[in-house]
Amino acid sequence: MKLAAIDLGSNSFRLEIARVEGERIITEGSWKETIRLAAGIDKDGNLTPEAQNRGLNALARIAEKIRGMPRNHIRAVGTQTLRAAKNSQEFIERAEKILDCKVEILRGKEEARLVFQGCSFALPPSDETRLIVDIGGASTECVIGRGHEMIEGESFHVGCVNTSVTFFKDRKITAQSMERAILSAASVLDGSEYRFVKGNWQEAFGSSGTVSAVSSILAALRITDGSITLYALEQLKDKVIHAESIDKIKFDGLKEDRREVLAGGIAVLIAVFKKLKIDVMKVADGALRYGILYDLAGRKLQRDPREASVERMMNAFHADKEQAKRVGDIAVNLLKTMSPHASEDSARFLRWVADLHETGLTLSRSDYHKHSEYLIKNSDIAGFSRPEQEKLAALVLGHRGNLKKVEMLLATKQNAELLFCLRIATIVAHARQEIELPELEATFHGHSFCLYVPRAWLKDHPVVEYLLEEEKATWAKVDYQFDLIAR
Numbered sequence: 001m002k003l004a005a006i007d008l009g010s011n012s013f014r015l016e017i018a019r020v021e022g023e024r025i026i027t028e029g030s031w032k033e034t035i036r037l038a039a040g041i042d043k044d045g046n047l048t049p050e051a052q053n054r055g056l057n058a059l060a061r062i063a064e065k066i067r068g069m070p071r072n073h074i075r076a077v078g079t080q081t082l083r084a085a086k087n088s089q090e091f092i093e094r095a096e097k098i099l100d101c102k103v104e105i106l107r108g109k110e111e112a113r114l115v116f117q118g119c120s121f122a123l124p125p126s127d128e129t130r131l132i133v134d135i136g137g138a139s140t141e142c143v144i145g146r147g148h149e150m151i152e153g154e155s156f157h158v159g160c161v162n163t164s165v166t167f168f169k170d171r172k173i174t175a176q177s178m179e180r181a182i183l184s185a186a187s188v189l190d191g192s193e194y195r196f197v198k199g200n201w202q203e204a205f206g207s208s209g210t211v212s213a214v215s216s217i218l219a220a221l222r223i224t225d226g227s228i229t230l231y232a233l234e235q236l237k238d239k240v241i242h243a244e245s246i247d248k249i250k251f252d253g254l255k256e257d258r259r260e261v262l263a264g265g266i267a268v269l270i271a272v273f274k275k276l277k278i279d280v281m282k283v284a285d286g287a288l289r290y291g292i293l294y295d296l297a298g299r300k301l302q303r304d305p306r307e308a309s310v311e312r313m314m315n316a317f318h319a320d321k322e323q324a325k326r327v328g329d330i331a332v333n334l335l336k337t338m339s340p341h342a343s344e345d346s347a348r349f350l351r352w353v354a355d356l357h358e359t360g361l362t363l364s365r366s367d368y369h370k371h372s373e374y375l376i377k378n379s380d381i382a383g384f385s386r387p388e389q390e391k392l393a394a395l396v397l398g399h400r401g402n403l404k405k406v407e408m409l410l411a412t413k414q415n416a417e418l419l420f421c422l423r424i425a426t427i428v429a430h431a432r433q434e435i436e437l438p439e440l441e442a443t444f445h446g447h448s449f450c451l452y453v454p455r456a457w458l459k460d461h462p463v464v465e466y467l468l469e470e471e472k473a474t475w476a477k478v479d480y481q482f483d484l485i486a487r
Contacts, residue, residue, distance in 0.1 A: 002028070004066050005292035006076035008095070008103065010038035010137025011161050011209070011261065013055065015062045016289040020297050025121070025290070031065060033058040034257040037081045038138035038161035046087045055091065059098045066099070072345070075296045076103045077385070079111055079288070080139035080157065104385035108139065108155025111288065113382050116143040116150045118291030119207050119284040131201040131276070134287060135208040135268050137161035137261070140185075142196045142276070150382070152195050158188040158271075160210050164246075164264030171246040173263050178241055181264065185271035198277040205284035210265030213258045215283045220252040228281040230273045237266055295383065306383035310352045313381060317359040323432050328354030330437065331425035338442040339417055349388075350418050353395045354425065373397035395419055399426055403478045410478060413444075420449055427467045435461075448481040455486040 003025070007014040015031040035058055040051020066074055076095075082088045082105050092103045106114070115134045123130070127146070134141040136159045143153040167181035206215075206228065214236065219226040223235055240263050243249045249259050258265075272278065298305055314321060328351040335342050335350060360371025377393035384392065395415070398406035399422045410416045420442070428437070438457035443450045451468070458465050468484050475482040 001297075002069060002073060003293055003296050004069055004074045005289040005296065006062060006066075006074065006099065006103075007289045007292065008037075008055070008059075008076065008078040008082060009035075009288070010079055010081040010139065010159060011036060012137070012257075013058045013062065014289050015065060016293060017065070018293050025293050025297055029065070031062060033061070036137070036161055036260070038159065039165050041081065041085060045085065047081075047085045047091055052091050052094070056094055056098060059095055063099050071101045073296070074099075074101050075292050076101055077111075077114075077288075077292060078103055078105045079136060080108075080155065080159065081137065083108070084138070084157075102387075104387060107380065107386055107389075108141075109153050109380040110382065110385070111139070112141040112143045112153030112155055113150045114291030114295060115141045115207060115286075115288050116145045116153065116291070117148055117294055118288060119205060119286035120145065120148045121294055122286035122290060123205065123284055126203070128202040129200070131196060131204045131278075132284060133204070133206045133208075133211070133269075133272055133276075133281070135160055135206070135210040135265055135272075140268055140272065142272070144196060144201050152200070154192055154195070156188050156192070158185045158268055160208075160261040160265035160268060162264075163267055164261045167267070168246060168263050173241055173244055173246065175241050178237060178263065178267060181267035182271050182274075185268045186275055189271065189275045193275040196276050198279070204276075204278050204281045206269075206281050207284045207287040208265075209258060210261070210269060211281070212283055213254060213262060214266065214269060216253045217251045226283065228269070228273075228283075229279065230270070233266065233270050233273060237270060240266060306352065306381075309382045309384065310355050313359060313376075313379065314355055317362040317375065319355065319359050319361075320432075321355075323358065323429065324355045326429045326432075326434075327357065327422070327425045330428050330440070331421040334421045334424060334440050334442050335417060337440065338421065338444050342417070346414065346418065349392075350421060353392060353399070353418070353422055356392065357396045357399050357422070357426070359396075369397055369400050391415070395422060399423055403474055403480075407478055410480070416480070417444055420444070423471065424451060424468075427471065428464055430463065430467065447479060448483070449475065450483045450485060452485050452487055458486050 001020045003018055005016045012032050012034045017029045018025045018027045035054050037051055037055055040048045042048050076099055095103050116132050119132050129146050132143045138159040138161055140156045140158055144151045163181050167177050214228055215226045218224045218232050223232045240249060249262060295305060331350050331354055332347050356376055357372060359375050360368035363371040373393045373396050376396055381389055394406050394409045395418060398419050438454045441452040472482045
């Protein structure tokens with residue numbers, strides 16, 4: 001099975017194509033283009049047309065390389081610059097047309113988790129707790145974990161591109177501008193660094209282009225064997241300051257595209273070393289795109305990390321697992337009669353919605369569906385992209401009460417089907433006890449639902465019949481017809 005990961009980063013766009021063999025992922029090809037998307041933000045916080053065009057032209061070349069691959073074997077993600085740019089949706093829509101696949105915007109903590117996962121598979125197995133630092137173009141991820149599991153992770157809004165643009169925008173490098181860059185980067189870490197400081201981990205690794213470049217330069221200069229220390233970083237900083245200009249930075253092995261952001265990257269790395277009290281850092285292969293591949297492989301091989309995340313959330317908020325399963329079984333079975341060609345992904349997603357639909361009961365029984373939506377929308381649920389998490393929250397919000405509040409969700413046929421099945425399932429299972437389930441069937445054409453229920457069963461369950469009759473009026477208010485047919 002071949003998979004592809006596309007990372008729309010703040011400094012560069014990357015493509016990694018790999019094949020899955022058992023538990024291993026073997027890289028078959030990669031592609032990188034330096035875009036400097038983070039440098040293309042104007043004073044109003046928008047991506048400039050020039051920056052967008054650079055990115056879209058690169059994606060056209062990436063699209064050629066993934067041509068013919070199944071779309072569900074490809075995952076494309078955007079990071080900090082696309083999280084922050086006010087007009088990012090405009091760019092994403094154009095990008096999706098070029099790639100012919102969805103582009104997900106990762107939340108900061110989800111990016112951190114994927115970074116750790118990518119590195120953990122690349123590093124030798126260890127029982128030690130590890131710190132991974134990934135300095136990107138516009139953000140720096142700090143992650144602590146053990147094995148393949150993240151324990152603590154955060155994304156900080158400082159990277160090599162935005163630091164270089166801010167403090168070395170005239171391409172001049174002075175001791176004063178370097179010190180300001182270091183202090184600024186350190187200030188971004190203030191208040192959260194205690195979670196990642198030495199003592200919470202035994203080994204430190206860096207996974208970014210900045211860390212790799214610094215390691216290579218230190219080895220070429222014979223300052224270290226490639227390991228990074230604060231003393232070595234200070235020596236390298238002095239050499240960069242001595243160059244006086246970005247254009248005059250020259251080190252053996254330094255790539256031209258990395259020269260532009262080296263000063264900013266060194267400033268961020270020094271700040272990280274000082275704030276987290278790191279003695280020595282080694283280079284880790286892997287990083288975000290490899291995490292995406294392993295995550296995608298897990299989904300395809302039925303080891304979807306989202307399953308574990310949903311279960312953790314159910315446990316955290318004391319969800320009634322028996323009721324969740326009852327609702328999930330009814331909803332999924334109904335979906336299969338309504339849409340025989342519905343994908344396994346849709347059925348799995350519907351089951352997760354059923355699993356989480358009552359999480360808000362831990363806060364209050366009154367309007368618990370609103371509390372459930374809030375918890376889902378604002379929690380860090382590993383494995384889910386931001387659009388997936390928002391869809392999960394919206395379906396949960398819409399499982400009871402009026403439908404006006406989720407009218408936007410009903411704009412797509414698939415979402416309307418999922419929500420209908422969920423609402424019918426909660427009505428049928430309203431008594432919260434094991435009952436003999438009828439053979440329910442449903443159809444959906446245009447804006448019209450039909451639900452077929454055995455007449456004898458409906459007669460024996462008058463409360464269900466009453467609630468289903470009420471449901472007709474609820475759907476009518478959002479211009480959907482719902483017919484209940486006893487047979």
